[in-house]
Amino acid sequence: MPGPTVTFQPDARTVVAEAGQTLLDAAFAAGIALNSVCGGRGICGRCQVRVVAGEAEVDEGGRVPGGGEILACLSRISGDVTVDVPELSRLEGEQILTGAERNGPFMPIPEEAAGERPDAAALAPRDPLVFALPLQLPQPTIHDCLSDLQRLTRELRRAGGIQDLVVPLDVLRTAPQVLRDANWEVTAVLARTNGAHELVALRPGTATSGLYGAAVDVGTTTIVAHLVDLATGTTLGAAAALNRQATYGDDVISRIIHAGEPGGLERLRDAALGVTNVLIGGLAQAHGVARDDIVGAVLAGNTTMLHLFFGLPPAEIRREPYIPVISMPPAYRAGEVGLRVNHHATVAWMPGVSSYVGGDITADVLAAGMDGTDELSMLIDVGTNGETVVGNRDFLVCCACSAGPAFEGGGITWGMRAALGAVQRVKITPGGGLSWSTIGGGRPRGICGSGLVDLLAELLLADYLDRAGRLRPDAPVVRQGPDGLEAVVVPAGESASGRDIVLTSADIENLLRAKAAVYAGGSLLTRRLGIDIRDIQRIYVAGGFGTYLDITKAILIGLLPDVPVERVTFIGNGSVAGAKMALLSQEAWRRAALVAQKMTYRELSTDTGFMEEYVSATFLPHTDCARFPRACAQLGRQD
């Protein structure tokens, strides 16, 4: 007996579900990405839907007070049901602005970025990872009666110098028809995989356009996918969604533990793979691209994400001596990995260094161009893992320290990714209140990373917040909330949901812990390298802030070191930018491999100096104003 059916309106999309499955999972299976910042734990309240026919079993806490809405993540399927999905509950809107857009209102990657420019427009697809080779084969005759495969092999050797052709059986199955229908004028789509050239597809005609690739940042908290035209290098679109692995734990450690439970690894794999497939599928649909024409994908993420995505047991990552199964993975076929693009598409993961420094950092370095510069540079990735790299073309050293997902909107009551409706800039008005602007200009739905940085800085500047991170109860925007003091950022009447958007004391604690971890990492690393932080000539900041970050304010709260602001370059999502570079250029791919080989990892978690650095950094900007002279001067409170 097939399971009950669930229909989503107004999309009119129906899926067969299993009894007991949540509506959130069913929506996911139907390709409808619901907003679920909390990862489906009934906390964020974003996945509201309304039952219009049939019914669902709603767990405790799953009914939204004062309305007919229920939370999809807490509602279980017991029979056929039809639900309406309001616009506000959807991720689709968020898919419009998600990182490295080229010409959006907020510059994703500043023009002054050193080294190779990672923005899509500047990327000429010189030698993409998967490429097209037009062929004019001689027609077979009784005197030239080679088999179809031998004829193809001969021509690829002649025309492309390809000596090591591998033709998958199912490509070979359709080849005779393609060759003859196209009168022997065809285009070979070739991938360099495992040291051989693999024939991904054989297409009629000699056009080399119409091939696409995906660059994907598989973050611990967020997954961002870009769809790229391999012939022109143009980014057709970008989409992002929460990494649904968050259901099984916020950070990599808790996910590694979950992976050790029965079926845990498969669940984690399916979660990340599922999100990625939905994102790529949505982009393909939106841009009229057939999945079969997506012939390559380069992914970047930390080493745990790599293991979980490929279904590799990650247990040893957190056990001494911290041995990953792979850190520089070979390319695999999409069919083997489970990515729903062309079955034979090459799927490559950016090469990483070790259990704690993954391909996302290699991608950052590549995007920043650190490996090609003489300047002594520092790269800070403000992601869940908080990695810092110091170096230049001669050396690269990195460290990591768990920062948590606060700046990506995780663990913050009204936190969200940089997307339409996210408060991204905040200012104290002359009257003492707060003004704000959102991405896209619409009603606020939450606060993204750059908005949180602004908010902390402005509260601090206005003295609504003290240097220990305590809200002042008498400040105009501060009130007593259910769990202590909170600042009202957007009053209910102006927000999209009709509820007050607030920043709670717990939110502030989370933010301080996150920024302290990031700063302490970079600070201790330079100290251990014997480098004065004043000698750093260039700081690159990467992370899920969206397309905008006020550097001055990031320094003011002590997230970044107190260097002249012109030395700091915000590169946005360096992970996806680097992955895209590698997708479009085999030369960039080789550079990435060199970066991973060259980079050394410095373990700071066992460094006795770390806790001291960290605790000092939980102040705003820092306990030691000598380290933050400009910031403390601006605050007018040099201690």
Next chain:
Amino acid sequence: MPGPTVTFQPDARTVVAEAGQTLLDAAFAAGIALNSVCGGRGICGRCQVRVVAGEAEVDEGGRVPGGGEILACLSRISGDVTVDVPELSRLEGEQILTGAERNGPFMPIPEEAAGERPDAAALAPRDPLVFALPLQLPQPTIHDCLSDLQRLTRELRRAGGIQDLVVPLDVLRTAPQVLRDANWEVTAVLARTNGAHELVALRPGTATSGLYGAAVDVGTTTIVAHLVDLATGTTLGAAAALNRQATYGDDVISRIIHAGEPGGLERLRDAALGVTNVLIGGLAQAHGVARDDIVGAVLAGNTTMLHLFFGLPPAEIRREPYIPVISMPPAYRAGEVGLRVNHHATVAWMPGVSSYVGGDITADVLAAGMDGTDELSMLIDVGTNGETVVGNRDFLVCCACSAGPAFEGGGITWGMRAALGAVQRVKITPGGGLSWSTIGGGRPRGICGSGLVDLLAELLLADYLDRAGRLRPDAPVVRQGPDGLEAVVVPAGESASGRDIVLTSADIENLLRAKAAVYAGGSLLTRRLGIDIRDIQRIYVAGGFGTYLDITKAILIGLLPDVPVERVTFIGNGSVAGAKMALLSQEAWRRAALVAQKMTYRELSTDTGFMEEYVSATFLPHTDCARFPRACAQLGRQD
């Protein structure tokens, strides 16, 4: 709703079937190989079963008169049913003696065979296609913290000189556990595939035994599989069954036509693949070998069989200029092909020459050792396609002419493969009757190829048959049957089925056509090469005769040329012998590739001389006694 269940007794094996499916197909799916010489067309009456519970829909002609038995091929499943399968209806018995046994009562491959001995005992596995490499990996430490994959790669480079390792994702998934459980003492199972070394499996411990391979002859009529121990070269067992593609046509041309119909190619592929999987599965079970430990397979068959087995469209094979999709296929993974052994097992098909000369002939040449001798040799494969090769180490020329499956038991009323119960030797007794002996000594079930050769020769010698192939109505064993004259070979009281085993006039016509095609091919080929057949120093005979062929009698009926009998060597199933050599030795595999490259094909079907040669050869032994002086002398009737 799942389909109806079918239970087979006394095996107590149950499968879920589809309504409308035949009991024959269901038995097949259950791994019970029913005898079905006619390929499931309700003709041979061998697939009798008895319903013991439930019922089946029996098509017209499907009820065996005078008993409760029904024909499985004409009985369709309409609901749950239990059937009893009598021993006589099974192929299992036939699986015991099927070709190149080493020490059976009938020598499969005479010791005097020139060149490399193709019998299994003589095959030392010097460098099998898939091999085991024991490794002692250094345990990881904080100072030697390479990933598991890098550690494996490094050790394989050090210990085995392997530079081009490919590790499939699912092998990598289990590697961390295997490595640690085995305390880093493991054995890598490696295949050379597509120019790289692929890690088929990683096994705990350093034992290199316990790896198996399959050598398979995919014949147009019969599929023969041998299970081989790769460490010792020992053949554990052999099994054979009818190629179920016969349901869709007896010869390659009718199958190529069927492949062009909707779903036809898939049906043909599934038929051959299904039989092969049942044979290998049965052998594995019988010898206690896990399917996962079967890590390599080498198949041999003609070019059409290759296309159908791999699901490649064969249409161009029979259209000028006769271009196959492949003739020298690369190795594929079992999972890609659909062979149910280790998913990553290497599946290689013996290299062929052209649309009309396949890997079966290359295998024959390899098994005979023709490519390594100075003797001017001729190889005759008395299979459905009737190929002949002439040459030595300097040149190889071949031709093919459709002989039909008569000598494999096809199209002959009581024809059967060489298997237990097959009449394989026949003699006219002093009293003028017929005496016979069967393979295994039991009651006769039918007549195999060597029995048919004996029978024709003895009838001819006794003058019960004239030189035009007409039975004499007054001969002691000849009677009027329902369709003309027939010779009673085994009376009902002595046969296994309790029915008379006869040779009909139509059977004789089929046999004469088959032997004429074989002879005409070799005769015309030598003529066109300007070689006198008397200059041929060695004749190798391959084919599905089983383990025995009386050379003198084969000459007497004009199947083989009239040369001194000591020049003729019967090599049995050269196809499976050659495949086994290639499975056990990469050197032999390379030799096979050289043979295929060197061999040229001579098209005889368009040769005006062929029809003349053929018609003359339909006589016994031939119209021209000058060509068969010894044979005609023996018959005492030199015309």
